[in-house]
Amino acid sequence: MGDSSNIINEMDDRSREVFRRVVEGYLASGDPVGSRTLSRVMNEKVSAATIRNAMQDLEHLGLLGSPHISAGRVPTQAGLRMFVDGLLEVGDLDVGDRQKIDDTLGSNSQDVSGMLDRLSTALSGVTRGASLVLAPKHEAPIKHVEFVSLGSDRALVVLVFADGHVENRLFTPPAGQTPSAMREAANFVNALAEGRTLSDLQGLMRREIKARRQEIDTLAQDLVKSGLAVWDDEGEHTERLIVRGRANLLSGDGTEEDLERIRNLFDDLERKRDIAEFLELAEQGDGVRIFIGSENKLFSLSGSSLVVSPYMNADRKIVGAVGVIGPTRLNYGRIVPIVDYTAQLVGKLISDRS
Structure with a gap:
Protein backbone atom coordinates (compact mmCIF):
# COMPACT_ATOMS: atom_id res chain seq x y z
CA MET A 1 0.00 0.00 0.00
CA GLY A 2 1.91 3.02 -1.24
CA ASP A 3 -0.43 5.50 0.44
CA SER A 4 -0.60 3.73 3.81
CA SER A 5 1.02 6.65 5.63
CA ASN A 6 -1.71 8.99 4.29
CA ILE A 7 -4.45 6.76 5.69
CA ILE A 8 -2.66 6.64 9.04
CA ASN A 9 -2.28 10.43 9.09
CA GLU A 10 -5.94 10.93 8.23
CA MET A 11 -7.17 8.69 11.09
CA ASP A 12 -8.07 10.45 14.28
CA ASP A 13 -6.17 9.50 17.43
CA ARG A 14 -8.93 7.22 18.66
CA SER A 15 -9.14 5.20 15.42
CA ARG A 16 -5.38 4.96 15.33
CA GLU A 17 -5.28 3.68 18.89
CA VAL A 18 -8.10 1.17 18.26
CA PHE A 19 -6.29 -0.04 15.14
CA ARG A 20 -2.93 -0.34 16.90
CA ARG A 21 -4.41 -2.20 19.87
CA VAL A 22 -6.32 -4.66 17.68
CA VAL A 23 -3.15 -5.45 15.70
CA GLU A 24 -0.93 -5.75 18.78
CA GLY A 25 -3.51 -7.87 20.60
CA TYR A 26 -3.81 -10.15 17.60
CA LEU A 27 -0.04 -10.45 17.14
CA ALA A 28 0.34 -11.33 20.82
CA SER A 29 -2.48 -13.88 21.11
CA GLY A 30 -3.59 -14.88 17.61
CA ASP A 31 -7.19 -14.25 18.67
CA PRO A 32 -9.73 -11.69 17.43
CA VAL A 33 -9.88 -8.60 19.67
CA GLY A 34 -13.29 -7.43 20.89
CA SER A 35 -14.57 -3.96 21.78
CA ARG A 36 -15.10 -4.90 25.44
CA THR A 37 -11.47 -5.88 25.86
CA LEU A 38 -10.40 -2.62 24.23
CA SER A 39 -12.65 -0.41 26.33
CA ARG A 40 -10.74 -1.70 29.40
CA VAL A 41 -7.28 -0.82 28.04
CA MET A 42 -7.81 2.36 26.01
CA ASN A 43 -5.85 5.45 27.06
CA GLU A 44 -9.03 7.45 27.68
CA LYS A 45 -12.29 6.00 28.92
CA VAL A 46 -14.58 5.33 25.95
CA SER A 47 -17.62 3.08 25.70
CA ALA A 48 -17.62 -0.27 23.93
CA ALA A 49 -20.20 1.20 21.52
CA THR A 50 -17.83 4.02 20.51
CA ILE A 51 -15.05 1.47 19.96
CA ARG A 52 -17.41 -0.70 17.88
CA ASN A 53 -18.10 2.30 15.62
CA ALA A 54 -14.36 2.94 15.21
CA MET A 55 -13.86 -0.75 14.38
CA GLN A 56 -16.61 -0.60 11.76
CA ASP A 57 -14.91 2.41 10.13
CA LEU A 58 -11.59 0.52 10.10
CA GLU A 59 -13.33 -2.50 8.58
CA HIS A 60 -14.83 -0.23 5.94
CA LEU A 61 -11.28 0.98 5.11
CA GLY A 62 -10.26 -2.66 4.61
CA LEU A 63 -7.85 -2.63 7.56
CA LEU A 64 -9.77 -4.92 9.92
CA GLY A 65 -11.95 -7.96 9.29
CA SER A 66 -14.22 -10.18 11.39
CA PRO A 67 -13.16 -13.82 11.05
CA HIS A 68 -16.59 -15.25 12.00
CA ILE A 69 -19.70 -14.46 14.01
CA SER A 70 -17.59 -13.38 17.00
CA ALA A 71 -17.65 -9.70 17.85
CA GLY A 72 -13.85 -9.56 17.66
CA ARG A 73 -11.79 -8.19 14.80
CA VAL A 74 -8.46 -9.18 13.30
CA PRO A 75 -6.22 -7.11 11.01
CA THR A 76 -6.45 -7.85 7.27
CA GLN A 77 -3.33 -8.35 5.11
CA ALA A 78 -3.59 -4.68 4.11
CA GLY A 79 -4.00 -3.68 7.76
CA LEU A 80 -0.91 -5.64 8.80
CA ARG A 81 1.12 -4.19 5.95
CA MET A 82 0.06 -0.70 6.96
CA PHE A 83 0.85 -1.38 10.60
CA VAL A 84 4.33 -2.61 9.70
CA ASP A 85 5.03 0.32 7.36
CA GLY A 86 3.49 3.08 9.43
CA LEU A 87 3.02 2.21 13.08
CA LEU A 88 5.47 -0.52 13.98
CA GLU A 89 7.90 0.54 16.64
CA VAL A 90 10.91 -1.69 16.24
CA GLY A 91 12.42 -2.26 19.64
CA ASP A 92 16.08 -2.75 20.50
CA LEU A 93 17.45 -6.25 20.46
CA ASP A 94 16.66 -8.11 23.66
CA HIS A 138 27.12 -19.11 -5.16
CA GLU A 139 28.87 -18.83 -8.51
CA ALA A 140 28.34 -22.01 -10.52
CA PRO A 141 26.74 -22.97 -13.83
CA ILE A 142 23.01 -22.30 -13.73
CA LYS A 143 20.38 -24.88 -14.54
CA HIS A 144 17.24 -22.77 -14.18
CA VAL A 145 16.23 -19.19 -13.37
CA GLU A 146 12.86 -17.93 -12.16
CA PHE A 147 11.87 -14.28 -11.62
CA VAL A 148 8.98 -13.96 -9.13
CA SER A 149 7.10 -10.70 -8.77
CA LEU A 150 6.38 -9.96 -5.10
CA GLY A 151 4.57 -6.67 -5.71
CA SER A 152 5.08 -3.59 -7.85
CA ASP A 153 8.45 -2.73 -6.33
CA ARG A 154 10.05 -6.04 -5.40
CA ALA A 155 10.88 -9.28 -7.05
CA LEU A 156 12.82 -12.38 -6.27
CA VAL A 157 15.15 -14.29 -8.51
CA VAL A 158 15.34 -18.01 -7.74
CA LEU A 159 18.55 -19.53 -9.09
CA VAL A 160 18.83 -23.30 -9.40
CA PHE A 161 22.44 -24.27 -10.00
CA ALA A 162 23.65 -27.31 -11.92
CA ASP A 163 25.12 -28.71 -8.66
CA GLY A 164 21.64 -28.73 -7.06
CA HIS A 165 22.18 -25.59 -4.96
CA VAL A 166 19.15 -23.26 -4.88
CA GLU A 167 19.40 -19.58 -4.01
CA ASN A 168 16.86 -16.75 -3.67
CA ARG A 169 17.82 -13.12 -4.15
CA LEU A 170 15.62 -10.08 -3.66
CA PHE A 171 15.76 -7.11 -6.03
CA THR A 172 13.77 -4.06 -7.13
CA PRO A 173 12.70 -4.63 -10.72
CA PRO A 174 12.98 -1.85 -13.33
CA ALA A 175 9.85 0.33 -13.29
CA GLY A 176 6.94 -0.92 -15.36
CA GLN A 177 8.05 -4.55 -15.56
CA THR A 178 5.05 -6.86 -15.53
CA PRO A 179 5.04 -10.45 -14.19
CA SER A 180 4.66 -11.65 -17.79
CA ALA A 181 7.74 -9.64 -18.87
CA MET A 182 9.61 -11.36 -16.04
CA ARG A 183 8.46 -14.79 -17.21
CA GLU A 184 9.58 -13.95 -20.75
CA ALA A 185 12.98 -12.82 -19.45
CA ALA A 186 13.33 -16.07 -17.46
CA ASN A 187 12.38 -18.19 -20.51
CA PHE A 188 14.97 -16.38 -22.61
CA VAL A 189 17.70 -16.81 -19.97
CA ASN A 190 16.79 -20.48 -19.40
CA ALA A 191 17.18 -21.23 -23.12
CA LEU A 192 20.79 -20.03 -22.87
CA ALA A 193 21.63 -20.98 -19.28
CA GLU A 194 22.93 -24.54 -19.71
CA GLY A 195 26.49 -24.68 -18.40
CA ARG A 196 26.82 -20.91 -17.98
CA THR A 197 27.27 -18.92 -14.77
CA LEU A 198 25.44 -15.68 -14.07
CA SER A 199 28.48 -13.62 -15.16
CA ASP A 200 28.80 -15.71 -18.36
CA LEU A 201 25.15 -14.91 -19.12
CA GLN A 202 25.74 -11.21 -18.52
CA GLY A 203 28.69 -11.26 -20.92
CA LEU A 204 26.57 -13.08 -23.49
CA MET A 205 23.78 -10.48 -23.24
CA ARG A 206 26.28 -7.64 -23.64
CA ARG A 207 27.57 -9.27 -26.84
CA GLU A 208 24.01 -9.81 -28.13
CA ILE A 209 23.13 -6.16 -27.48
CA LYS A 210 26.25 -5.01 -29.30
CA ALA A 211 25.52 -7.26 -32.30
CA ARG A 212 21.89 -6.01 -32.48
CA ARG A 213 23.09 -2.41 -32.32
CA GLN A 214 25.54 -2.97 -35.17
CA GLU A 215 22.84 -4.56 -37.34
CA ILE A 216 20.59 -1.56 -36.75
CA ASP A 217 23.45 0.81 -37.60
CA THR A 218 24.21 -0.96 -40.85
CA LEU A 219 20.58 -1.00 -41.97
CA ALA A 220 19.92 2.58 -40.92
CA GLN A 221 23.05 3.98 -42.55
CA ASP A 222 21.54 4.30 -46.02
CA LEU A 223 18.25 5.71 -44.72
CA VAL A 224 20.11 8.38 -42.73
CA LYS A 225 22.44 9.15 -45.65
CA SER A 226 19.54 9.63 -48.04
CA GLY A 227 17.82 11.90 -45.50
CA LEU A 228 14.85 9.56 -45.09
CA ALA A 229 15.55 9.01 -41.40
CA VAL A 230 17.31 10.75 -38.54
CA TRP A 231 18.63 9.53 -35.16
CA ASP A 232 17.15 10.87 -31.93
CA ASP A 233 19.19 10.34 -28.70
CA GLU A 234 21.63 8.14 -30.59
CA GLY A 235 23.54 5.74 -28.35
CA GLU A 236 21.28 6.45 -25.36
CA HIS A 237 18.86 3.97 -23.82
CA THR A 238 16.02 6.06 -25.26
CA GLU A 239 17.41 6.23 -28.80
CA ARG A 240 14.96 6.21 -31.70
CA LEU A 241 15.25 6.29 -35.45
CA ILE A 242 12.76 8.86 -36.73
CA VAL A 243 11.58 8.27 -40.29
CA ARG A 244 10.68 11.41 -42.25
CA GLY A 245 7.80 11.73 -44.68
CA ARG A 246 7.07 8.03 -44.80
CA ALA A 247 4.06 8.59 -47.05
CA ASN A 248 6.37 9.80 -49.81
CA LEU A 249 8.54 6.68 -49.75
CA LEU A 250 8.38 4.55 -52.85
CA SER A 251 7.61 1.03 -51.67
CA GLY A 252 9.41 -0.51 -54.63
CA ASP A 253 12.97 0.07 -53.45
CA GLY A 254 12.98 -2.22 -50.39
CA THR A 255 12.86 0.67 -47.93
CA GLU A 256 9.66 -0.63 -46.30
CA GLU A 257 11.27 -4.02 -45.62
CA ASP A 258 14.32 -2.30 -44.16
CA LEU A 259 12.14 -0.22 -41.87
CA GLU A 260 10.21 -3.30 -40.72
CA ARG A 261 13.47 -5.12 -40.06
CA ILE A 262 14.85 -2.14 -38.11
CA ARG A 263 11.65 -2.04 -36.05
CA ASN A 264 12.01 -5.72 -35.19
CA LEU A 265 15.68 -5.29 -34.33
CA PHE A 266 14.78 -2.38 -32.04
CA ASP A 267 12.18 -4.55 -30.25
CA ASP A 268 14.75 -7.28 -29.83
CA LEU A 269 17.37 -4.80 -28.59
CA GLU A 270 14.89 -3.42 -26.03
CA ARG A 271 14.04 -6.91 -24.74
CA LYS A 272 17.71 -7.85 -24.44
CA ARG A 273 18.50 -4.64 -22.58
CA ASP A 274 15.72 -5.50 -20.13
CA ILE A 275 17.11 -9.01 -19.66
CA ALA A 276 20.63 -7.65 -19.18
CA GLU A 277 19.23 -5.37 -16.47
CA PHE A 278 17.46 -8.30 -14.78
CA LEU A 279 20.69 -10.29 -14.74
CA GLU A 280 22.54 -7.35 -13.25
CA LEU A 281 19.88 -6.92 -10.54
CA ALA A 282 20.04 -10.64 -9.83
CA GLU A 283 23.59 -10.05 -8.60
CA GLN A 284 22.45 -7.52 -5.97
CA GLY A 285 20.36 -7.71 -2.76
Whole structure:
Protein backbone atom coordinates (compact mmCIF):
# COMPACT_ATOMS: atom_id res chain seq x y z
CA MET A 1 0.00 0.00 0.00
CA GLY A 2 1.91 3.02 -1.24
CA ASP A 3 -0.43 5.50 0.44
CA SER A 4 -0.60 3.73 3.81
CA SER A 5 1.02 6.65 5.63
CA ASN A 6 -1.71 8.99 4.29
CA ILE A 7 -4.45 6.76 5.69
CA ILE A 8 -2.66 6.64 9.04
CA ASN A 9 -2.28 10.43 9.09
CA GLU A 10 -5.94 10.93 8.23
CA MET A 11 -7.17 8.69 11.09
CA ASP A 12 -8.07 10.45 14.28
CA ASP A 13 -6.17 9.50 17.43
CA ARG A 14 -8.93 7.22 18.66
CA SER A 15 -9.14 5.20 15.42
CA ARG A 16 -5.38 4.96 15.33
CA GLU A 17 -5.28 3.68 18.89
CA VAL A 18 -8.10 1.17 18.26
CA PHE A 19 -6.29 -0.04 15.14
CA ARG A 20 -2.93 -0.34 16.90
CA ARG A 21 -4.41 -2.20 19.87
CA VAL A 22 -6.32 -4.66 17.68
CA VAL A 23 -3.15 -5.45 15.70
CA GLU A 24 -0.93 -5.75 18.78
CA GLY A 25 -3.51 -7.87 20.60
CA TYR A 26 -3.81 -10.15 17.60
CA LEU A 27 -0.04 -10.45 17.14
CA ALA A 28 0.34 -11.33 20.82
CA SER A 29 -2.48 -13.88 21.11
CA GLY A 30 -3.59 -14.88 17.61
CA ASP A 31 -7.19 -14.25 18.67
CA PRO A 32 -9.73 -11.69 17.43
CA VAL A 33 -9.88 -8.60 19.67
CA GLY A 34 -13.29 -7.43 20.89
CA SER A 35 -14.57 -3.96 21.78
CA ARG A 36 -15.10 -4.90 25.44
CA THR A 37 -11.47 -5.88 25.86
CA LEU A 38 -10.40 -2.62 24.23
CA SER A 39 -12.65 -0.41 26.33
CA ARG A 40 -10.74 -1.70 29.40
CA VAL A 41 -7.28 -0.82 28.04
CA MET A 42 -7.81 2.36 26.01
CA ASN A 43 -5.85 5.45 27.06
CA GLU A 44 -9.03 7.45 27.68
CA LYS A 45 -12.29 6.00 28.92
CA VAL A 46 -14.58 5.33 25.95
CA SER A 47 -17.62 3.08 25.70
CA ALA A 48 -17.62 -0.27 23.93
CA ALA A 49 -20.20 1.20 21.52
CA THR A 50 -17.83 4.02 20.51
CA ILE A 51 -15.05 1.47 19.96
CA ARG A 52 -17.41 -0.70 17.88
CA ASN A 53 -18.10 2.30 15.62
CA ALA A 54 -14.36 2.94 15.21
CA MET A 55 -13.86 -0.75 14.38
CA GLN A 56 -16.61 -0.60 11.76
CA ASP A 57 -14.91 2.41 10.13
CA LEU A 58 -11.59 0.52 10.10
CA GLU A 59 -13.33 -2.50 8.58
CA HIS A 60 -14.83 -0.23 5.94
CA LEU A 61 -11.28 0.98 5.11
CA GLY A 62 -10.26 -2.66 4.61
CA LEU A 63 -7.85 -2.63 7.56
CA LEU A 64 -9.77 -4.92 9.92
CA GLY A 65 -11.95 -7.96 9.29
CA SER A 66 -14.22 -10.18 11.39
CA PRO A 67 -13.16 -13.82 11.05
CA HIS A 68 -16.59 -15.25 12.00
CA ILE A 69 -19.70 -14.46 14.01
CA SER A 70 -17.59 -13.38 17.00
CA ALA A 71 -17.65 -9.70 17.85
CA GLY A 72 -13.85 -9.56 17.66
CA ARG A 73 -11.79 -8.19 14.80
CA VAL A 74 -8.46 -9.18 13.30
CA PRO A 75 -6.22 -7.11 11.01
CA THR A 76 -6.45 -7.85 7.27
CA GLN A 77 -3.33 -8.35 5.11
CA ALA A 78 -3.59 -4.68 4.11
CA GLY A 79 -4.00 -3.68 7.76
CA LEU A 80 -0.91 -5.64 8.80
CA ARG A 81 1.12 -4.19 5.95
CA MET A 82 0.06 -0.70 6.96
CA PHE A 83 0.85 -1.38 10.60
CA VAL A 84 4.33 -2.61 9.70
CA ASP A 85 5.03 0.32 7.36
CA GLY A 86 3.49 3.08 9.43
CA LEU A 87 3.02 2.21 13.08
CA LEU A 88 5.47 -0.52 13.98
CA GLU A 89 7.90 0.54 16.64
CA VAL A 90 10.91 -1.69 16.24
CA GLY A 91 12.42 -2.26 19.64
CA ASP A 92 16.08 -2.75 20.50
CA LEU A 93 17.45 -6.25 20.46
CA ASP A 94 16.66 -8.11 23.66
CA VAL A 95 19.84 -8.89 25.66
CA GLY A 96 18.91 -12.59 26.02
CA ASP A 97 18.26 -12.89 22.29
CA ARG A 98 21.59 -11.26 21.49
CA GLN A 99 23.39 -13.65 23.85
CA LYS A 100 21.87 -16.73 22.15
CA ILE A 101 22.95 -15.50 18.73
CA ASP A 102 26.45 -14.55 19.96
CA ASP A 103 26.88 -17.99 21.59
CA THR A 104 26.20 -19.71 18.27
CA LEU A 105 28.95 -17.77 16.58
CA GLY A 106 31.43 -18.14 19.42
CA SER A 107 32.86 -21.44 18.17
CA ASN A 108 35.70 -20.39 15.92
CA SER A 109 35.30 -23.00 13.18
CA GLN A 110 36.31 -22.26 9.62
CA ASP A 111 33.22 -24.01 8.28
CA VAL A 112 30.94 -21.19 7.15
CA SER A 113 28.01 -23.39 6.12
CA GLY A 114 28.14 -25.25 9.45
CA MET A 115 28.11 -21.90 11.21
CA LEU A 116 25.11 -20.78 9.13
CA ASP A 117 23.26 -23.98 10.04
CA ARG A 118 23.84 -23.39 13.74
CA LEU A 119 22.77 -19.79 13.31
CA SER A 120 19.61 -20.91 11.56
CA THR A 121 18.76 -23.16 14.50
CA ALA A 122 19.46 -20.38 16.98
CA LEU A 123 17.27 -17.96 15.01
CA SER A 124 14.44 -20.51 14.98
CA GLY A 125 14.76 -20.90 18.73
CA VAL A 126 14.90 -17.19 19.42
CA THR A 127 12.06 -16.19 17.09
CA ARG A 128 9.96 -19.36 17.24
CA GLY A 129 9.55 -19.15 13.47
CA ALA A 130 11.12 -21.32 10.80
CA SER A 131 14.28 -19.46 9.96
CA LEU A 132 15.89 -19.20 6.60
CA VAL A 133 19.59 -18.58 6.20
CA LEU A 134 21.10 -18.30 2.76
CA ALA A 135 24.77 -19.13 2.47
CA PRO A 136 27.10 -16.67 0.70
CA LYS A 137 26.39 -16.19 -2.97
CA HIS A 138 27.12 -19.11 -5.16
CA GLU A 139 28.87 -18.83 -8.51
CA ALA A 140 28.34 -22.01 -10.52
CA PRO A 141 26.74 -22.97 -13.83
CA ILE A 142 23.01 -22.30 -13.73
CA LYS A 143 20.38 -24.88 -14.54
CA HIS A 144 17.24 -22.77 -14.18
CA VAL A 145 16.23 -19.19 -13.37
CA GLU A 146 12.86 -17.93 -12.16
CA PHE A 147 11.87 -14.28 -11.62
CA VAL A 148 8.98 -13.96 -9.13
CA SER A 149 7.10 -10.70 -8.77
CA LEU A 150 6.38 -9.96 -5.10
CA GLY A 151 4.57 -6.67 -5.71
CA SER A 152 5.08 -3.59 -7.85
CA ASP A 153 8.45 -2.73 -6.33
CA ARG A 154 10.05 -6.04 -5.40
CA ALA A 155 10.88 -9.28 -7.05
CA LEU A 156 12.82 -12.38 -6.27
CA VAL A 157 15.15 -14.29 -8.51
CA VAL A 158 15.34 -18.01 -7.74
CA LEU A 159 18.55 -19.53 -9.09
CA VAL A 160 18.83 -23.30 -9.40
CA PHE A 161 22.44 -24.27 -10.00
CA ALA A 162 23.65 -27.31 -11.92
CA ASP A 163 25.12 -28.71 -8.66
CA GLY A 164 21.64 -28.73 -7.06
CA HIS A 165 22.18 -25.59 -4.96
CA VAL A 166 19.15 -23.26 -4.88
CA GLU A 167 19.40 -19.58 -4.01
CA ASN A 168 16.86 -16.75 -3.67
CA ARG A 169 17.82 -13.12 -4.15
CA LEU A 170 15.62 -10.08 -3.66
CA PHE A 171 15.76 -7.11 -6.03
CA THR A 172 13.77 -4.06 -7.13
CA PRO A 173 12.70 -4.63 -10.72
CA PRO A 174 12.98 -1.85 -13.33
CA ALA A 175 9.85 0.33 -13.29
CA GLY A 176 6.94 -0.92 -15.36
CA GLN A 177 8.05 -4.55 -15.56
CA THR A 178 5.05 -6.86 -15.53
CA PRO A 179 5.04 -10.45 -14.19
CA SER A 180 4.66 -11.65 -17.79
CA ALA A 181 7.74 -9.64 -18.87
CA MET A 182 9.61 -11.36 -16.04
CA ARG A 183 8.46 -14.79 -17.21
CA GLU A 184 9.58 -13.95 -20.75
CA ALA A 185 12.98 -12.82 -19.45
CA ALA A 186 13.33 -16.07 -17.46
CA ASN A 187 12.38 -18.19 -20.51
CA PHE A 188 14.97 -16.38 -22.61
CA VAL A 189 17.70 -16.81 -19.97
CA ASN A 190 16.79 -20.48 -19.40
CA ALA A 191 17.18 -21.23 -23.12
CA LEU A 192 20.79 -20.03 -22.87
CA ALA A 193 21.63 -20.98 -19.28
CA GLU A 194 22.93 -24.54 -19.71
CA GLY A 195 26.49 -24.68 -18.40
CA ARG A 196 26.82 -20.91 -17.98
CA THR A 197 27.27 -18.92 -14.77
CA LEU A 198 25.44 -15.68 -14.07
CA SER A 199 28.48 -13.62 -15.16
CA ASP A 200 28.80 -15.71 -18.36
CA LEU A 201 25.15 -14.91 -19.12
CA GLN A 202 25.74 -11.21 -18.52
CA GLY A 203 28.69 -11.26 -20.92
CA LEU A 204 26.57 -13.08 -23.49
CA MET A 205 23.78 -10.48 -23.24
CA ARG A 206 26.28 -7.64 -23.64
CA ARG A 207 27.57 -9.27 -26.84
CA GLU A 208 24.01 -9.81 -28.13
CA ILE A 209 23.13 -6.16 -27.48
CA LYS A 210 26.25 -5.01 -29.30
CA ALA A 211 25.52 -7.26 -32.30
CA ARG A 212 21.89 -6.01 -32.48
CA ARG A 213 23.09 -2.41 -32.32
CA GLN A 214 25.54 -2.97 -35.17
CA GLU A 215 22.84 -4.56 -37.34
CA ILE A 216 20.59 -1.56 -36.75
CA ASP A 217 23.45 0.81 -37.60
CA THR A 218 24.21 -0.96 -40.85
CA LEU A 219 20.58 -1.00 -41.97
CA ALA A 220 19.92 2.58 -40.92
CA GLN A 221 23.05 3.98 -42.55
CA ASP A 222 21.54 4.30 -46.02
CA LEU A 223 18.25 5.71 -44.72
CA VAL A 224 20.11 8.38 -42.73
CA LYS A 225 22.44 9.15 -45.65
CA SER A 226 19.54 9.63 -48.04
CA GLY A 227 17.82 11.90 -45.50
CA LEU A 228 14.85 9.56 -45.09
CA ALA A 229 15.55 9.01 -41.40
CA VAL A 230 17.31 10.75 -38.54
CA TRP A 231 18.63 9.53 -35.16
CA ASP A 232 17.15 10.87 -31.93
CA ASP A 233 19.19 10.34 -28.70
CA GLU A 234 21.63 8.14 -30.59
CA GLY A 235 23.54 5.74 -28.35
CA GLU A 236 21.28 6.45 -25.36
CA HIS A 237 18.86 3.97 -23.82
CA THR A 238 16.02 6.06 -25.26
CA GLU A 239 17.41 6.23 -28.80
CA ARG A 240 14.96 6.21 -31.70
CA LEU A 241 15.25 6.29 -35.45
CA ILE A 242 12.76 8.86 -36.73
CA VAL A 243 11.58 8.27 -40.29
CA ARG A 244 10.68 11.41 -42.25
CA GLY A 245 7.80 11.73 -44.68
CA ARG A 246 7.07 8.03 -44.80
CA ALA A 247 4.06 8.59 -47.05
CA ASN A 248 6.37 9.80 -49.81
CA LEU A 249 8.54 6.68 -49.75
CA LEU A 250 8.38 4.55 -52.85
CA SER A 251 7.61 1.03 -51.67
CA GLY A 252 9.41 -0.51 -54.63
CA ASP A 253 12.97 0.07 -53.45
CA GLY A 254 12.98 -2.22 -50.39
CA THR A 255 12.86 0.67 -47.93
CA GLU A 256 9.66 -0.63 -46.30
CA GLU A 257 11.27 -4.02 -45.62
CA ASP A 258 14.32 -2.30 -44.16
CA LEU A 259 12.14 -0.22 -41.87
CA GLU A 260 10.21 -3.30 -40.72
CA ARG A 261 13.47 -5.12 -40.06
CA ILE A 262 14.85 -2.14 -38.11
CA ARG A 263 11.65 -2.04 -36.05
CA ASN A 264 12.01 -5.72 -35.19
CA LEU A 265 15.68 -5.29 -34.33
CA PHE A 266 14.78 -2.38 -32.04
CA ASP A 267 12.18 -4.55 -30.25
CA ASP A 268 14.75 -7.28 -29.83
CA LEU A 269 17.37 -4.80 -28.59
CA GLU A 270 14.89 -3.42 -26.03
CA ARG A 271 14.04 -6.91 -24.74
CA LYS A 272 17.71 -7.85 -24.44
CA ARG A 273 18.50 -4.64 -22.58
CA ASP A 274 15.72 -5.50 -20.13
CA ILE A 275 17.11 -9.01 -19.66
CA ALA A 276 20.63 -7.65 -19.18
CA GLU A 277 19.23 -5.37 -16.47
CA PHE A 278 17.46 -8.30 -14.78
CA LEU A 279 20.69 -10.29 -14.74
CA GLU A 280 22.54 -7.35 -13.25
CA LEU A 281 19.88 -6.92 -10.54
CA ALA A 282 20.04 -10.64 -9.83
CA GLU A 283 23.59 -10.05 -8.60
CA GLN A 284 22.45 -7.52 -5.97
CA GLY A 285 20.36 -7.71 -2.76
CA ASP A 286 17.97 -5.72 -0.63
CA GLY A 287 17.60 -4.37 2.94
CA VAL A 288 15.35 -5.60 5.76
CA ARG A 289 11.96 -6.39 4.27
CA ILE A 290 8.92 -7.75 5.96
CA PHE A 291 6.73 -9.85 3.68
CA ILE A 292 3.26 -10.51 4.92
CA GLY A 293 1.26 -13.63 4.16
CA SER A 294 -0.27 -13.73 0.72
CA GLU A 295 1.58 -10.59 -0.32
CA ASN A 296 4.55 -12.87 -0.73
CA LYS A 297 3.77 -15.43 -3.45
CA LEU A 298 6.33 -17.93 -2.16
CA PHE A 299 4.86 -18.28 1.31
CA SER A 300 1.23 -17.50 0.59
CA LEU A 301 0.11 -21.08 1.07
CA SER A 302 0.92 -21.18 4.74
CA GLY A 303 -0.16 -17.63 5.61
CA SER A 304 3.36 -16.87 6.75
CA SER A 305 5.70 -13.91 6.74
CA LEU A 306 9.34 -13.44 5.97
CA VAL A 307 11.72 -10.89 7.48
CA VAL A 308 14.94 -10.68 5.49
CA SER A 309 18.14 -8.74 5.87
CA PRO A 310 21.19 -8.93 3.61
CA TYR A 311 24.69 -9.47 4.91
CA MET A 312 27.74 -7.96 3.32
CA ASN A 313 31.41 -8.78 3.12
CA ALA A 314 34.26 -6.37 3.87
CA ASP A 315 33.84 -4.58 0.51
CA ARG A 316 30.19 -3.85 1.42
CA LYS A 317 29.07 -6.30 -1.23
CA ILE A 318 25.93 -8.24 -0.36
CA VAL A 319 26.86 -11.91 -0.14
CA GLY A 320 23.66 -13.44 1.16
CA ALA A 321 20.67 -12.89 3.38
CA VAL A 322 19.38 -13.95 6.75
CA GLY A 323 15.67 -14.19 7.42
CA VAL A 324 12.91 -15.61 9.51
CA ILE A 325 9.80 -17.24 8.10
CA GLY A 326 6.95 -17.56 10.55
CA PRO A 327 3.21 -17.25 10.84
CA THR A 328 1.72 -13.92 9.73
CA ARG A 329 1.25 -13.32 13.45
CA LEU A 330 4.99 -12.72 13.99
CA ASN A 331 6.05 -10.36 16.73
CA TYR A 332 7.61 -7.97 14.20
CA GLY A 333 8.89 -5.45 16.72
CA ARG A 334 11.05 -8.15 18.30
CA ILE A 335 12.05 -10.05 15.19
CA VAL A 336 13.24 -7.23 12.93
CA PRO A 337 16.13 -6.25 15.26
CA ILE A 338 17.08 -9.93 15.72
CA VAL A 339 17.31 -10.48 11.97
CA ASP A 340 19.10 -7.20 11.45
CA TYR A 341 21.67 -7.91 14.17
CA THR A 342 22.29 -11.46 12.94
CA ALA A 343 22.83 -10.24 9.39
CA GLN A 344 25.43 -7.69 10.52
CA LEU A 345 27.18 -10.36 12.57
CA VAL A 346 27.29 -12.89 9.75
CA GLY A 347 28.59 -10.21 7.40
CA LYS A 348 31.37 -9.39 9.83
CA LEU A 349 32.30 -13.07 10.30
CA ILE A 350 32.40 -13.70 6.58
CA SER A 351 34.55 -10.59 6.05
CA ASP A 352 36.94 -11.74 8.78
CA ARG A 353 37.28 -15.13 7.13
CA SER A 354 37.69 -14.06 3.54
